[in-house]
Amino acid sequence: MIIHVVKFNELEIKTDRKINKEDILITGFNILEFFVKDNIYTLILDKNLLINDLPEIKIFNENKELLLTKLFKTKEFDNLYYTEEKLGALYTNTHTIFKVWSPLAKEINLILVDDNTKYPMSRKENAVFEIKIDKDLLNQKYLYEVIFKDKKNISTDPYAISSSANEKYSVVVDIKENNTNFLNHENKIIYEASIRDLTFFKDSNIENKAKFLGLTEENKATSFGQKVGLDYIKDLGINYIQFLPIFDFSSDSVDELNQFSKYNWGYDPVNYNVVEGSYSANPHDPNSRILELQNLIKVLHNNSISVIMDVVYNHVFDAKKHSFDLIVPNYYFRLDENNKYIAATGCSNDVASEHSMVRRYIVDSLIFWLSKYKFDGFRFDLMGILDLDTMAEIYDKLSRINKNILILGEGWDMPSLEKEKRANQKNADKIPNIAFFNDSIRDLIKGSTFENIGCGYISRVENNEKNILKNILSGYEIMPYTKPSQLIQYVEAHDNLTLYDQLKLTMPYEDENDIIKRHLLGTSIILFSFGIPFIHSGQEFLRTKMGDENSYKSSDDINMIDYKRAYEFSEYVDYFKELVKIRKYFNIFTLNDFEKIKKCSKVLKDDNYIIAYEIKDLIIVHNANYFEFDFDINNGKYTVLVNNHKAKLSGLDTINIVDNKVKLNALSTLVLVKS
Incomplete structure (x- = not known):
């Protein structure tokens, strides 16, 4: 038997048992109307319920629980309790004024930890509890004591912007706006990396390994002369770096006071507006983590590198212990008819972004990161869990602060909401200013990445050429995208096997040199595609995680950027750098209109393992065959930019075609520009 409050004076009872009005007793309330349809009993009460003081209800003389999940979705609830009042420690x-929102709490007390004092907060009609403390509380640790009718919770502040080590207490801080400007790059190339992975390599002279500060250190190298950290990234030529989670994640995943005792990517949110302390040189100091991250962003901006923050608003580490649920139980998460967590994320809970105050929280959080830290973009983990209205509002609000804001996400189709509300690829046309990871090109190039890990075009799967070319030429008709900038073109990311490891797994008898060629071919396809190319850190030197397809909590040795491998494979790193230069030089790749791309491009061949196309003066040919191939081409003079796993923007060679043929090397990319 399930009892939902659907309006403040209306209940629904779902049961297979027959109930009469006389079987129901609600303390302090009379039932005005009582009727049943399809085993759902509706009760209209004589007055409104107080949701922070729900009455006792008995059916057949047994106590029952009133569930508020459906009420939370109503306009009636929003009209009464939605507020845009600023929350947190002001x-x-x-x-300092402390404000916290909780329609379900009867009382809330502010606990000042350092002073060992407790202050009762005043409740306003919009369910905001508030208190003003007339003294300087800078760096004061605090908590909330939240008192309900039947229990009492101690909680941190969901709007806190700093914390003590390992998220034990919220802390009052005075954050200033980062002294840097937003950047914008027309011809974007994203490089995904972890703070920890980039600077962990033991044989380097980076002083602050696995820290924000470590990535600001310049002129750092290994004992064998390989550049590391910031200098290495700058040399690659990429113009966007996307960091794996740097918000405060669970100390069960990484101990801020003993960082190297455990490894974790950090997709375990605890404090959404707090910087992760394990990346700080001093996690005890609530200001250090803020200043060090701001400094890192400023340093990257000074080197013309934009910064994208990976955000995880789709789930939290532990819903029952999270401040969301400790302060407003069951409001911030999706629950089913039986009041159980919906968990399409696979992480035991889904955040209810469609609830008005949840949506407001997410938008507020992003505005905070954008305005105070000056991030240039946000990557949404499992964005398909979130709703379309929330994502549309996010873009609307953030673009008012930074008109060039880049928003991208994993738009997988996840069954947590009604289909028409999901922020996924199938609804891409409804949020035209948001980009989606294009798993179509990924799987066509390298093969399936889940369960039955498979082969793709670069590993000799037939008949993928036409669909890959559709993806290369902007993904028109692949999904309802409205423009090429909605596609994040990639073949490798932090999830799943690296491209190298997948090739090794699926082609166990392949010669190592051919594995390398196939890998370079896959990366080349991405960099010569319309849309936004996305590169996983280390992809340029054939990164391996030793076959670990989900290294989220594996060792540093598995996850670190192996600068020794970068040194040994320096010729492939150089190849990548030149591809980046070529991509950035030819602004044709920034075309953001399907019709214009159609007019300026021409398909030359898309079968027999050959993908060839012409874009204005560029001719690009990918050959996944084991053998050389004579390719038909118009006579004339051409500058060779890419050939046989070598690349140079200024040209590798100049050729004069007189017999309408050009030789394609096996397992390689050829790029020519008409002289």
């Missing part, structure tokens, strides 16, 4: 040097 600091000045003369006073």
Whole structure:
């Protein structure tokens, strides 16, 4: 038997048992109307319920629970409790105002930890509890004591912007706006990396390994002369770096006071607006983590590199212990008819972004990161869990602050909401300013990445050429995308096997040199595609995780950027750098209109393992055959930019075609520009 509050004066009872009005007793309430349809009983009460003081209800003389999940979705609830009042600890040097929202709490007390004092907060009609403390509380640790009718919770502040080590306490801080400007690059190339992985390599002279500060250090190298960290990234030529989670994640995943005792990517959110302390040189100091991250972003901006923050608003580490649920139980997460967590994320809970105050929280959080830290973009983990209205509002609000904001996400189709509400690829046309990871080109190039890991075009799967070419030429008709900038073109990311490891697994008898050629071919396809190319850190030197397809909590040795491998495979790193230069030089790749791309491009061949196309003066040919191939081409003079796993923007060679043929090397990319 399930009892839902659907309006403040209306209940629904779902049961297979027959109920009479006389079987129901609600303390302090009379039932005005009582009727049944399809085993759902509806009760209209004589007055409104107080949701922070729900009455006792008995059916057949047994106590029952009233569930508020359906009420939370109503306009009636929003009209009464939705607020745009600023929440959190609002600091000045003369006073701090604390504000927290909870329609379900009867009382809330502010606990000042350092002073060992407790202050009752005043409740307003919009369910905001507030108190003003008239003294300087800078760096004061605090908690909330939230008192309900039947229990009492101690919680941190969901709007806190800093914390003590390992998220034990929220901390009052005075954050200033980062002294840097937003960047914008027309011809975007994203490089995904982890703070920890980039600077962990033991044989380097980076002083602050696995820290924000470590990535700001310049002129750093290994004992064998390989550049590392910031200098290495700068040399690659990429112009966007996307960091794996740097918000505060669970200390069960990484201990901020003993960082190297455990490894974790950090997709375990605890404090959404707090910087992760394990990346700080001093996690005890609530200001250090803020200043160090701001400094890193400023340094990257000074080197013309934009910064994307990986955000995880789709789930939390532990819903029952999270401040969301400790302060407003069951509001921030999706629950089914039986009041159980919906978990399409596979992470035991899904955040209810469609609830008005949840949506507001997510938008507020992103505005905070954008305005105070000056991030240039946000990557949404499992974005398909979130709803379309939330994503549309996010873009609307953030683009008012930074008109060039880049928003991208994993738009997988995840069954947590009604299909028409999901922020997934199938609804891409409804959020035209948001980009989606294009798993179509990924799987066509390298093969399936889940369960039955398979082969793709570069590993000798037939008949993928035409569909790959559709993806290369902007993904028109692949999904309802409205423009090429909605496609994040990639073949490798932090999830799943690296491209190298997948090739090794699926082609166990392949010669190592041919594995390398196939890998370079896959990366080349991505960099010569319309849309936004995305590169996983280390992809340029054939990164391996030793076959680990989900290294989220594997060792540093598995996850670190192996600069020794980068040194040994320096010729492939150089190849990648030149591809980046070529991509950035030819602004034709920034065309953001399907019709214009159709007019300026021409398909030359898309079968027999050959993918060839012409874009204005560029001729690009990918050959996945084991053998050389004579390719038909118009006579004339051409500059060779890419050939046989070598590349050079200024040209490898100049050729004069007189017999309408050009030789394609096996397992390689050829790029020519008409002289």
